Amino acid sequence: MSFYSSSASSRDGRSDSDSECDRRSQEAQKKTKTGNGKNYAFFGVFDGHGGKDAADFVRKHLYKNIVEQSSFKTSVTTAIEHGFATTESDFSSKVKTEKINGAVGTTACVAIFVENERTHKREMFIANLGDSAAVLCRAGEPILLTIQHSLKNPAEKERIEKLGGKIHGERLGHPVWNPDLISIAVTRAIGDTYFKDRTWVDDKSSGLIAVPEVVRVELSPRDQFVVIASDGLWDVISPAEVVEFVQQYDWVDLNQICKDLVDLALRRKTMDNTTVVLIKLNLREKAINVGHSDSSSTDGQRKSSPSS
Secondary structure, three states, X not given: OEEEOOOEEEEOOEEEOOHHHHHHHHHHOOOEEOOOOEEEEEEEEOOEEOOOHHHHHHHHHHHHHHHOOHHHHOOHHHXXXXXXXXXXXXXXXXXXXXXXXXXXXXXXXXXXXXXXXXXXXXXXXXXXXXXXXXEEEEOOEEEEOOOOOOOOOHHHHHHHHHOOOEEEOOEEEOOOOOOOOOEEOOOEOEEOHHHOOHHHHOOOOOOOEOOOEEEEEXXXXXXXXXXXXXXXXXXXXXXXXXXXXXOOOOOOOHHHHXXXXXXXXXXXXXXXXXXXXXXXXXXXXXXXXXXXXXXXXXXXXXXXXXXX
């Protein structure tokens, strides 16, 4: 299983190249191989809030924390769940040890492609927590692969209510402090120890968790591409529109497609920075092409934003 990567960024309403972002995305998107007869590739969008520490940490460690799990050989879903838990625990320890602001956190939306070298069976695993999203184009039609983890999601709202969490409008309030001052837009995130650590919540549950929802997809030649993006894109462009938009192109330059998607979000007055990753599935040719564009300018794949 092979692929190619490219990267660009958009700042202040302008699209331009970003060599540092390009270098980092290539590191995250290179071909890798396990010792158990599987090839795999990993892609992710990490939307930080309160500072960049959590997004940077997750970008650096989540990948290894998943693929180095012993269960990765037999159950990718289990490995993903354990990898997220390990990353959450390790970052929580880092926050305490290095006295990092407890309001720092990040969402995560990742895609892991796995190919069995013997059977050539190809699977995709999407793991998501927070309000980024992934959509698959299958035979020209959009398939949304993720569920938004915010209070706009009735299932998440019900989960929070059962735990006794504070609902403050469409935001999750702190269980102890004034929610007018301390609240968060998502119901699942890595970090945000002010909402989780017993020191700050007085043994009360905020409802904020770092447990991803995982979807397994068996890939076929009908599957054309995957788009992973932060909420800055999905707030103003629907999955169906994104799929229709991408299909207008001749696939000569994936990077340009991503930049044009970001520009479209900017023209529609998105209120958040926007990161887009486009993965072209050349399943007949045994290749995966990758494009990436980012409206942020921070280290890592996504600019940190206080508004989550």
